Amino acid sequence: MQxxxxxxxxxxxxxxxxxxxxxxxxxxxxxxxTYWKEQVAFFKEKYKVVTMDLAAHGQSGTNRSEWTLRGMADDIINLIRALNLERVILIGHSLGANLILMAATTYPDPVIGFIAVDNFKNLATPLPPEYDSQVEEIIENSKKAYADTNEHYARMVLLGPETPQWIIDKVVAACRAAYEPMGQQTMPQFFIMDRIEREVLPLLRPKMNLINVNYMPTNVEALEKHAVNGYSLIEIAGTCHYPMLESPKALNEALDEVIDEVLQVKFTDS
Structure with a gap:
């Protein structure tokens, strides 16, 4: 660890x-x-692989008074700069996909590929107004019972009744242990990501490649409308939001396919 x-x-x-x-x-x-363990083992023989802990996650620090998604995206950019990374293919899962979208459109020069894992299922589309009260309730409940609210959200949205128990236990434990100041400040930002997506998508140079799990459908019409520089979608079978845990072989095969395409296009352009 560095x-x-x-x-x-x-x-x-x-x-x-x-x-x-x-x-x-x-x-x-x-x-x-560490959730990327199987991807590291698969890809490190062919590529340079970099993994990171977002601020207030894993082994990264918590000494930050203001927690914003923009600040977390800047951390990705600062890592790219510090390591002098070139020919970067950004791969982000869930919130990580939102963050790499912000990073790729702020610091585009070294980025040759963009892959989102189980995200952008309703790209740049706001929640319907009937969900406003539910969002307010989640935010208010989080202020009263942070760990319980995180667990409830994970069980309701991210996990399923057929998800293997070991994955449920692992994810629930992580959600309950999440650093509260970071979570409290960033949670309201999750629910307005559609605004940021609409703003930055025209600036994304690479094609938007999505690898999504089919436990929850992807809104293809939203992709066609908002992914203005092109998109691809691979769907893999699964019961939850964490294919790197539940279906690592299928995820690795999908990633391998997309990465090969990114490099073929890049070499052809070069």
Whole structure:
């Protein structure tokens, strides 16, 4: 484990292997870089692989008074700069996909590929007004019972009745243990990500590649409308939001296919 300082906060990361491109994996909310274990083992023989812990996650620091998604995206950019990474394919799961979208459109030069894992299922589309009261309730409940609210949300939205128990236990434990100041400040921002998506999508240079789990459908019409520079969608079978745990082989095969396409296009353009 190595560390850089970004916005005054230690950010932990690991590097593995070497190759014609760098795969930078960014995890989702409340989990950490160890969730990418099977992807690291699969890809480190062919590429340089970098994993990181977002601020207040895993082994990264918590000494930050203001917690914003923009600040977390800046941490990704600062890691790319600190390591002088080139030919970067950004791979983000869940919240990590939102963050790599912000990073790729703020600091585009080293980024040659963009892959989102189980996210953007309603790209740039606001929640219907009838959900406003539910969002308010989640935010208010979080202020009263943070760990319980996180667990309830995970069980309701991210996990399913057929999800293996060991995955449920692992995810629930991570959600309950999440650093509260970070969670309290960032949670309201999750529910307005559609605004940021609409703002930055025209700036995304690479095609938007999605690998989504079919436990919850993807709104293809939203992709066609808002992914203005193109998209691809691979759906894999699963019961939950965590294919790197539940279906690592299927995820690795899908990632391998997309990465090969990214590099073929890049070499052809070059």
């Amino acid at each position: 560390t850089i300082i970004s916005n005054g906060t230690p950010i932990s990361y690991n590097t593995y292997g070497s190759g014609p491109a760098t795969l930078l994996f960014v995890h989702g909310s409340f989990i950490d870089q």
